Amino acid sequence: MADNPNHPEENDEPKAGTTRRGFLSQLTFAGAGLTLAPLLGAASTKGSEPVLAAAAAAEITTVSLTINGKKHLLSLDSRMTLLDVLREKLSLPGTKKGCDHGQCGACTVLVDGRRINSCLMLAGMCAGLEVTSIEGLANRDQLHPMQHAFLKHDGFQCGYCTPGQICSAIGLVKEGHAHTDAEIKELMSGNICRCGAYQNIVAAIKEVQNA
Amino acid sequence: MEPFKLIRVHDNQAAIRTALMAGSRFIAGGTNLIDLMKLHIETPKQVVDINKLPFSGIEELPDGGLRIGALVKNSDLAYHPVVIKKYPVLSEALLSGASPQLRNMASVGGNLMQRTRCPYFYNTDFACNKRNPGSGCAALTGYNRMNAVLGTSDHCIATHPSDMCVALAALDATIHVQGTKGSRLIPFGEFHRLPGQTPHVEHSLLPGELITHVDIPGMSYSYRSHYLKVRDRASYEFALTSAAVLLDIRGGRIQKADIALGGVGTKPWRAVPAEKVLNGASADLQTYRAAAEAALSQAKSYKDNAYKIELAKRTLVRALTTAAAIS
Numbered sequence: 218m219a220d221n222p223n224h225p226e227e228n229d230e231p232k233a234g235t236t237r238r239g240f241l242s243q244l245t246f247a248g249a250g251l252t253l254a255p256l257l258g259a260a261s262t263k264g265s266e267p268v269l270a271a272a273a274a275a276e277i278t279t280v281s282l283t284i285n286g287k288k289h290l291l292s293l294d295s296r297m298t299l300l301d302v303l304r305e306k307l308s309l310p311g312t313k314k315g316c317d318h319g320q321c322g323a324c325t326v327l328v329d330g331r332r333i334n335s336c337l338m339l340a341g342m343c344a345g346l347e348v349t350s351i352e353g354l355a356n357r358d359q360l361h362p363m364q365h366a367f368l369k370h371d372g373f374q375c376g377y378c379t380p381g382q383i384c385s386a387i388g389l390v391k392e393g394h395a396h397t398d399a400e401i402k403e404l405m406s407g408n409i410c411r412c413g414a415y416q417n418i419v420a421a422i423k424e425v426q427n428a
Numbered sequence: 429m430e431p432f433k434l435i436r437v438h439d440n441q442a443a444i445r446t447a448l449m450a451g452s453r454f455i456a457g458g459t460n461l462i463d464l465m466k467l468h469i470e471t472p473k474q475v476v477d478i479n480k481l482p483f484s485g486i487e488e489l490p491d492g493g494l495r496i497g498a499l500v501k502n503s504d505l506a507y508h509p510v511v512i513k514k515y516p517v518l519s520e521a522l523l524s525g526a527s528p529q530l531r532n533m534a535s536v537g538g539n540l541m542q543r544t545r546c547p548y549f550y551n552t553d554f555a556c557n558k559r560n561p562g563s564g565c566a567a568l569t570g571y572n573r574m575n576a577v578l579g580t581s582d583h584c585i586a587t588h589p590s591d592m593c594v595a596l597a598a599l600d601a602t603i604h605v606q607g608t609k610g611s612r613l614i615p616f617g618e619f620h621r622l623p624g625q626t627p628h629v630e631h632s633l634l635p636g637e638l639i640t641h642v643d644i645p646g647m648s649y650s651y652r653s654h655y656l657k658v659r660d661r662a663s664y665e666f667a668l669t670s671a672a673v674l675l676d677i678r679g680g681r682i683q684k685a686d687i688a689l690g691g692v693g694t695k696p697w698r699a700v701p702a703e704k705v706l707n708g709a710s711a712d713l714q715t716y717r718a719a720a721e722a723a724l725s726q727a728k729s730y731k732d733n734a735y736k737i738e739l740a741k742r743t744l745v746r747a748l749t750t751a752a753a754i755s
Contacts, residue, residue, distance in 0.1 A: 319530055
């Protein structure tokens with residue numbers, strides 16, 4: 218799986234002293250610097266506080282939760298969603314940000330075993346909960362059966378929706394309400410795939426259901 | 429999002445006290461509130477997390493009815509064995525709304541408080557009397573294909589988005605709330621408000637009041653019920669039209685009908701004129717068509733949504749036909 222070109226995250230190994238993610242994060246900082254420079258410059262010429270200080274201060278909240286079997290005690294801006302905490306604070310970028318409004322399912326993770334949209338869940342409300350993201354499914358080198366089935370049935374093309382699809386599919390199997398192809402499709406409707414791998418996703422889910 | 433203080437409460441009184449502070453909002457599932465906060469449509473100063481309050485149960489009542497805690501997740505209610513057996517209309521309505529992930533998060537109380545999905549409410553570049561009272565209604569002259577045809581005013585034509593609420597309207601649910609002066613009951617039909625001249629006033633809760641549970645009465649015939657939703661795609665979409673119907677049929681005659689419509693009204697729409705046609709009439713297609721005409725007799729369409737009137741009639745006729753065939 219490490220050399221599977223359909224899994225962008227797998228290409229993160231250092232190459233010539235840099236990584237794709239490291240490079241992207243440097244770009245983000247550079248971009249922010251370009252945007253902020255004129256603002257900060259204007260503020261300093263007036264001798265007042267930087268313009269950005271006018272924004273209301275963040276409220277900090279603390280929360281203790283378990284992510285992929287590991288306990289975390291976090292101090293957070295109360296605005297942070299579970300998705301943002303996973304990606305930005307805990308360096309678990311497997312969970313994807315698609316629409317960020319609960320419409321695409323790319324951010325689906327399992328919370329206490331149930332599938333939810335992590336983009337609409339405040340991290341500060343996850344006290345005591347057990348979160349499982351795509352990074353927490355495999356048992357060391359042993360992939361989760363649903364990950365295996367997605368590979369076997371080619372349940373993806375670009376791979377961006379795949380972590381959410383897999384977490385959602387695991388939730389669906391556990392819920393036990395989908396018995397036909399039509400029911401699987403209906404109960405996977407919260408996960409959008411722009412590559413249109415739907416038929417193969419259904420095949421992968423059926424394989425796990427019948428295992 | 430604007431910064432806010434996240435306050436976790438562990439008892440009702442603390443919840444109510446905190447909610448009385450200016451700029452407070454309760455949060456349960458958060459599927460609607462967080463979305464609106466990201467868009468700066470909701471900008472609470474305090475977000476009061478009520479998930480630790482003891483309202484997560486579903487219990488059968490002595491009269492055969494059901495008491496549903498305000499914090500019960502939409503998915504847990506939809507798949508509850510008693511709901512599936514005795515109130516299929518409610519289970520079907522819940523399962524036709526949102527996605528499995530959202531239903532695992534969304535609460536019954538939050539669903540009651542769900543705000544409109546009118547695109548002009550969601551887009552802060554446009555005038556909206558709900559979002560910004562007195563600013564006008566861009567939907568009146570805009571692209572109003574998704575907007576309401578019943579209960580509208582010159583100030584707002586936004587539909588109520590909930591499926592669950594349409595079923596609860598037909599089921600004559602009662603909403604239990606707690607506030608600073610104790611508990612009170614709100615009949616379902618009085619909970620949501622018509623827009624009139626104050627579209628930003630959407631419900632009958634007093635400041636600080638907390639929804640604790642919802643009761644639905646025991647009904648001998650509620651097994652013969654159905655929710656039909658018509659939408660632009662097969663799943664995961666709001667209703668263009670929908671109908672929740674319950675029929676008590678004995679010897680081919682309708683003893684009692686309970687009818688509500690969704691996707692067409694500015695609130696979950698109890699179709700009393702349709703019930704008047706159905707009650708005492710013969711259970712046949714001719715009656716259903718007459719009931720559908722009555723249900724939409726007061727409808728008023730706008731530039732792009734005249735189709736909803738005919739679609740709603742056909743939706744109701746189909747729902748009645750399906751429900752009548754249940755034995």
